[in-house]
Amino acid sequence: MSTAAIFPPGLFTYSFMQNAWLAGTAVAAVSALVGFFVVLRGAAFAAHAVPRASFAGAAGAVLVGGDTLVGLGVFSALSALGIASLGARRDQSRMTALVLMAALGLGALFLSASDAYAPEVYALLFGQIVGVSRADALGLVGLLALALIAVALLYRPLLWSSVAPDVAEARGVSRRRMDVLFLLLVALAATAAVPVVGALLSFSLMVAPAAAANRIARTPPQAMRIGLVVALVSVWLSLVLAYDTSLPVGFFVAAVTTLCYGLARIYSALRERRGALRTVKPA
Amino acid sequence: MHGLGAFFADPAVGTALLLGSIVASVSGAVGAFVVLRGQSFSGHALGDIGAAGASAAYLAGMEPLYGFLGVGLLSGLLMDRLGERASSRDLATGIVLSLMLGVGALFLYLLTERTNASGGTAAVLFGSIFTVDPSVTLPIALFSLLSSLLLALLYRPLLLSSLQPDVARARGVPVGAVGLLFMLAAAIAIEESALVAGALLSMALLIGPAAAALRLARHVGAAVLLSAGLAVLALVLGIFLAYESYFWPPVQHGWPVSFFIAALVLLEYLLARLWPQRAARRREEGAAA
Numbered sequence: 101m102s103t104a105a106i107f108p109p110g111l112f113t114y115s116f117m118q119n120a121w122l123a124g125t126a127v128a129a130v131s132a133l134v135g136f137f138v139v140l141r142g143a144a145f146a147a148h149a150v151p152r153a154s155f156a157g158a159a160g161a162v163l164v165g166g167d168t169l170v171g172l173g174v175f176s177a178l179s180a181l182g183i184a185s186l187g188a189r190r191d192q193s194r195m196t197a198l199v200l201m202a203a204l205g206l207g208a209l210f211l212s213a214s215d216a217y218a219p220e221v222y223a224l225l226f227g228q229i230v231g232v233s234r235a236d237a238l239g240l241v242g243l244l245a246l247a248l249i250a251v252a253l254l255y256r257p258l259l260w261s262s263v264a265p266d267v268a269e270a271r272g273v274s275r276r277r278m279d280v281l282f283l284l285l286v287a288l289a290a291t292a293a294v295p296v297v298g299a300l301l302s303f304s305l306m307v308a309p310a311a312a313a314n315r316i317a318r319t320p321p322q323a324m325r326i327g328l329v330v331a332l333v334s335v336w337l338s339l340v341l342a343y344d345t346s347l348p349v350g351f352f353v354a355a356v357t358t359l360c361y362g363l364a365r366i367y368s369a370l371r372e373r374r375g376a377l378r379t380v381k382p383a
Numbered sequence: 384m385h386g387l388g389a390f391f392a393d394p395a396v397g398t399a400l401l402l403g404s405i406v407a408s409v410s411g412a413v414g415a416f417v418v419l420r421g422q423s424f425s426g427h428a429l430g431d432i433g434a435a436g437a438s439a440a441y442l443a444g445m446e447p448l449y450g451f452l453g454v455g456l457l458s459g460l461l462m463d464r465l466g467e468r469a470s471s472r473d474l475a476t477g478i479v480l481s482l483m484l485g486v487g488a489l490f491l492y493l494l495t496e497r498t499n500a501s502g503g504t505a506a507v508l509f510g511s512i513f514t515v516d517p518s519v520t521l522p523i524a525l526f527s528l529l530s531s532l533l534l535a536l537l538y539r540p541l542l543l544s545s546l547q548p549d550v551a552r553a554r555g556v557p558v559g560a561v562g563l564l565f566m567l568a569a570a571i572a573i574e575e576s577a578l579v580a581g582a583l584l585s586m587a588l589l590i591g592p593a594a595a596a597l598r599l600a601r602h603v604g605a606a607v608l609l610s611a612g613l614a615v616l617a618l619v620l621g622i623f624l625a626y627e628s629y630f631w632p633p634v635q636h637g638w639p640v641s642f643f644i645a646a647l648v649l650l651e652y653l654l655a656r657l658w659p660q661r662a663a664r665r666r667e668e669g670a671a672a
């Protein structure tokens with residue numbers, strides 16, 4: 101395949117593609133930053149449920165004629181707080197399921213009342229990266245800046261509280277507060293990701309690159325860096341492939357990130373085997 | 384009220400009530416163990432994943448039921464094998480779910496391209512209990528029977544390995560195999576309800592009644608039965624309200640049945656939370672210890 105077929109004209113020059121590059125990059129970075137903590141805390145369900153629940157907010161915004169980004173933000177924050185408030189004690193996944201169920205029921209109601217076009221719904225569920233306006237893309241860069249500040253401030257206590265909650269609690273890092281702050285971070289990432297990669301697939305970007313990095317990396321900062329690189333490369337590759345084939349970008353994001361996770365698992369298994377051989381020898 | 388007679392005489396309502404009650408009772412029973420084992424995420428994911436199988440089956444011109452079942456069993460197997468430790472289980476579920484949703488997005492896209500109708504997308508994703516083809520009744524009844532038989536056979540070892548895995552292992556219960564078989568029984572129940580009632584309701588019927596029943600019942604066995612009963616109750620009442628809502632303002636095309644059933648299930652759970660909590664808390668603390 102020639103270079104022109106892989107990088108056809110317009111890939112970087114059309115203004116809608118420039119917006120897509122900007123938006124995709126911002127979303128990948130936010131998702132990877134938050135995904136690092138998602139994987140550390142094993143909170144994949146929350147990372148899936150919050151963007152899914154925020155879909156109801158978008159449907160509600162369509163119904164009342166409001167801004168979908170505001171609807172997404174409000175509903176993702178509400179569901180994050182709901183999960184944190186109800187599920188702090190025992191089985192958080194049960195509460196997550198109940199919150200998600202409530203939000204999806206409302207979403208079904210809003211959707212049926214508003215008579216939204218099916219393509220609009222499809223875009224919200226599976227993402228529509230070429231439909232991002234310049235203003236939206238800049239808004240996403242703003243959300244990225246917010247996420248960077250939040251992660252910089254929270255990095256140490258959140259890391260502690262995720263790895264050794266009891267020790268952190270004993271040293272004055274409230275487990276409960278960290279839980280709420282973490283879920284609000286997930287809500288922030290969801291608000292950024294849903295308009296671009298869709299409610300169903302935004303969590304692929306949050307979970308798979310960070311899970312791959314977690315398999316390979318030896319230290320937390322290294323895991324964060326590898327996760328960021330995997331997420332960025334996956335999104336960029338998916339943009340090129342989606343532009344070439346005109347298949348939905350969400351499909352490529354899910355496929356590429358899952359492939360990265362599979363490779364990371366194979367790599368870590370091989371490394372463990374080699375490590376085991378090495379430790380056997382001296383004995 | 385617009386007449387109970389008309390409600391029961393409507394053939395679409397009859398099919399919905401029959402199929403819905405079958406899948407709701409099995410989902411409710413399986414759900415009690417799903418919730419007890421902390422596998423709510425897997426349970427929800429299996430419902431979502433069904434859409435990928437359904438759209439693949441549509442594309443291949445096959446019966447959607449087998450698309451649902453095939454992809455559900457495959458995903459259940461993958462989730463069980465990838466999440467070897469309890470701590471990595473939700474992560475493994477997430478990876479499988481994200482892969483399957485990606486593939487589902489592709490199939491749905493191809494489906495809309497080919498058939499040039501976007502109605503299929505909504506039908507696969509939000510499925511309506513009133514539009515189910517009555518010819519699937521027999522296979523659904525058979526598979527439901529299979530799933531509940533499997534659950535009945537597994538009951539004792541499953542109970543022990545869910546509450547006290549270490550004790551179960553010490554007594555020679557094959558905890559891994561029991562977990563895998565339960566996952567497959569759950570996958571059958573969940574995929575069937577995803578086909579009949581849609582992904583949203585498959586989760587609602589699986590988790591909500593079970594979470595309520597585990598708060599109310601003194602024994603897990605009673606919780607399994609109560610959960611099945613609560614699921615059927617929410618389903619029948621929800622279908623009735625949805626039928627009635629055709630005559631309600633502000634929209635004249637009826638309110639979605641998914642909304643009613645989800646709301647009723649939530650109401651059941653919230654009412655159960657008001658119940659005195661001693662029995663359930665003692666049992667779960669015993670399980671955690």
